[in-house]
Amino acid sequence: MICSNLSAANGRLTFAGRDTVELAEKYGTPVYLMDEQRIRYNCRVYKENMDRYFPRALPLYASKALSCKRLYEIVAEEGLGTDVVSPGELYLAKSAGFPMDKVFFHGNAKTDADICFAMDCGVGYFVVDNPDELAAVDRFAAERGMEQRILLRVTPGIDPHTFEAVSTGKVDSKFGIPIETGQALEFARHALSLEHVRLMGVHAHVGSQVFVSTVFYDTADIMLRFLAEMKEKLGYEAEMLNLGGGYGVRYTEQDPTVDIGYELSTVARHIREGSAALGLREPMVLMEPGRSIVADAGMTLYTVQSTKRIPGYRNYVAIDGGMTDNPRYALYRSAYTVYLANKMDQARDFVCTVGGRCCESGDMIQENVALPAPERGDILAVCTTGAYNYSMSSNYNSIPRPPIVMVDGARDYVAVHRETFEDLARREA
Numbered sequence: 001m002i003c004s005n006l007s008a009a010n011g012r013l014t015f016a017g018r019d020t021v022e023l024a025e026k027y028g029t030p031v032y033l034m035d036e037q038r039i040r041y042n043c044r045v046y047k048e049n050m051d052r053y054f055p056r057a058l059p060l061y062a063s064k065a066l067s068c069k070r071l072y073e074i075v076a077e078e079g080l081g082t083d084v085v086s087p088g089e090l091y092l093a094k095s096a097g098f099p100m101d102k103v104f105f106h107g108n109a110k111t112d113a114d115i116c117f118a119m120d121c122g123v124g125y126f127v128v129d130n131p132d133e134l135a136a137v138d139r140f141a142a143e144r145g146m147e148q149r150i151l152l153r154v155t156p157g158i159d160p161h162t163f164e165a166v167s168t169g170k171v172d173s174k175f176g177i178p179i180e181t182g183q184a185l186e187f188a189r190h191a192l193s194l195e196h197v198r199l200m201g202v203h204a205h206v207g208s209q210v211f212v213s214t215v216f217y218d219t220a221d222i223m224l225r226f227l228a229e230m231k232e233k234l235g236y237e238a239e240m241l242n243l244g245g246g247y248g249v250r251y252t253e254q255d256p257t258v259d260i261g262y263e264l265s266t267v268a269r270h271i272r273e274g275s276a277a278l279g280l281r282e283p284m285v286l287m288e289p290g291r292s293i294v295a296d297a298g299m300t301l302y303t304v305q306s307t308k309r310i311p312g313y314r315n316y317v318a319i320d321g322g323m324t325d326n327p328r329y330a331l332y333r334s335a336y337t338v339y340l341a342n343k344m345d346q347a348r349d350f351v352c353t354v355g356g357r358c359c360e361s362g363d364m365i366q367e368n369v370a371l372p373a374p375e376r377g378d379i380l381a382v383c384t385t386g387a388y389n390y391s392m393s394s395n396y397n398s399i400p401r402p403p404i405v406m407v408d409g410a411r412d413y414v415a416v417h418r419e420t421f422e423d424l425a426r427r428e429a
């Protein structure tokens with residue numbers, strides 16, 4: 001199976017060692033399950049290997065993949081920092097007691113209110129995206145009589161050959177300031193001239209679902225050359241180099257397996273050699289894995305509602321969730337592995353499209369899935385849904401969001417409650 005926390009026993013799918021059909025009965029469907037031990041394991045892969053291979057390093061969990069208080073508690077216990085991209089994520093992290101000095105605040109359109117809120121929370125670092133924000137951060141820090149630590153977001157001009165809509169490190173990007181055009185150097189010069197910001201280093205993110213470390217080597221090469229240019233022209237030596245998002249995950253058997261520990265060791269060697277060649281002190285290296293921390297620690301369970309056979313066309317299976325809890329197929333045509341959790345011992349000879357419950361034809365979870373012939377009441381499991389599912393969920397069609405249930409060995413508990421109809425009406429005037 002695609003991840004070691006999946007198995008089958010007595011014809012039923014198990015997740016984190018637990019019977020998924022029983023969990024579906026206990027909590028109802030749709031339900032997001034999260035495997036606490038797998039989250040911790042994934043955190044340790046980054047933390048232990050970065051500690052081992054880099055002289056100074058810190059992995060930051062990228063909140064955008066999944067943001068809820070219980071997750072921040074777990075991530076903090078594992079010793080990671082976190083990156084937040086909105087005051088909402090920051091609020092949840094702070095409410096969970098996340099150490100604010102390890103929080104990095106991203107975003108290309110931070111409002112004055114966002115900036116003040118983050119400063120008043122005591123956020124450790126701003127990742128400043130543009131000169132307008134830089135001026136605002138300096139002004140609000142001055143008002144508070146403080147010096148705000150910052151990184152500058154720059155674009156190294158790399159196309160990581162991932163899906164266009166998720167590649168954010170190219171020169172033509174709404175994120176950051178390009179190195180290639182000389183603008184990033186001026187951005188740094190300006191930051192160094194300001195009294196109330198302390199420039200700690202630079203940040204670049206080149207893409208998501210990355211399987212080959214060459215992307216990180218190339219990014220590191222460009223970034224180290226930029227650090228050397230800053231040293232030469234501005235007399236400034238950066239403390240921190242943030243390489244952005246983490247490695248890819250296996251959604252299907254066709255996806256490669258990444259040995260993250262080994263890959264990190266090669267990135268560390270690359271940066272050590274690159275720094276030495278340029279006469280730079282090796283910077284503290286930060287990475288921002290989101291998907292590879294939570295994706296394979298998640299699974300969504302649904303109940304089959306109907307099966308439709310359209311001769312000469314295709315078969316449809318309708319479930320009690322869909323694009324409201326997982327918009328990734330509708331948005332990106334993302335591949336997923338799907339099982340009928342209560343029919344694991346039956347032949348998978350029914351090829352179908354798994355459609356959601358929304359009033360929209362594009363509301364599909366997956367096409368061309370081979371399942372045992374489904375019947376109303378069967379439990380359908382979609383694997384690897386821990387990242388960018390709950391965090392991208394919506395209330396389209398006024399559908400309440402599913403709960404997040406944590407599974408931790410023999411223990412299971414609700415981390416986020418199922419949304420109710422009353423919740424839907426709560427904000428109405």
Ligand code: LLP
Binds near residue numbers: 062065083208289388
């Ligand atoms: N850091 C920055 C600045 C990012 O923009 C991202 C992802 C990450 C870290 C985390 O990357 P990861 O380790 O998760 O690959 N909604 C899309 C993914 C968008 C990712 C955007 N940035 C999806 O569902 O695939």
